[in-house]
Amino acid sequence: MGGHGGLNILPQKSWNVYNFDNREKVKKDEEAAAKEDQIKREQSRKRDTEFRIHKLKLAKGLQPDTTDSVSITTESNNNHINLFQGIKVFPFLLSENKEDDSEEGFKRKKLKKQEEGKKKEKVVVSAEDDKYRLGYGIVGKGVKAPWYVSLPVKEGMGVVVWM
Structure with a gap:
């Protein structure tokens, strides 16, 4: 008759969170966790x-104590860290064209760029090619348009044919 109509056996369970021992x-x-x-x-x-x-002692120039209880391992030099140390071959260094910083090297580079500019063919874009630029349409050049893209064409006696 505890008011909720059933047995109240929770207080006798060992896993009950409200037991004094468990609390x-x-x-x-x-x-213990707080002390730790x-x-x-x-x-x-x-x-x-x-x-x-x-x-601070190192910055001041004083000799640090050797009787410190904690061993401190620091590097006194703040040099650049080489992330590629040990790598002997770089792909961009394998090219035959080594950088030439002399005036003749700059002249050769300039002449080479001019020759490359002359060799390039100018591409002529026609109105038809312009239709097929990226993002313009859903059909590429030389591909037949799907039936749902083309407009209906009426033929004969009221029959609609899709092309």
């Missing part, structure tokens, strides 16, 4: 502080 377990786990996080944060702050002190 205590959760509370202990949360406290606090310890990690403190260690991180300590490492950061020691690293900053080490960098």
Whole structure:
């Protein structure tokens, strides 16, 4: 007769989240996780502080302490990082035309460009070719138009023929 018409067996289950024992377990786990996080944060702050002190000493020109509890591995030079180190062959370097920075090299390049410009044929675009430019229509050059694109043509006695 508990007002909801049925057995109330939840309090006897071991997995019941409202049991006192289960609530205590959760509370202990949360406290342990909070302590662990606090310890990690403190260690991180300590490492950061020691690293900053080490960098400041290097910048000032002082010898850093060798009795530091945390070993700091830093590179004192901030040089360019070569991502292609170890790669010996580049495809663009394989071409036979090596860059020639002399005046004769520039003259040769200029003459070569002029010759290439003369060799190129000018393309004449007619009105018919203009119809088939990209995005103009759905039918390409030399292809018969589908029946739904062409207009109906009347022939004879009222019969409509699609072409």
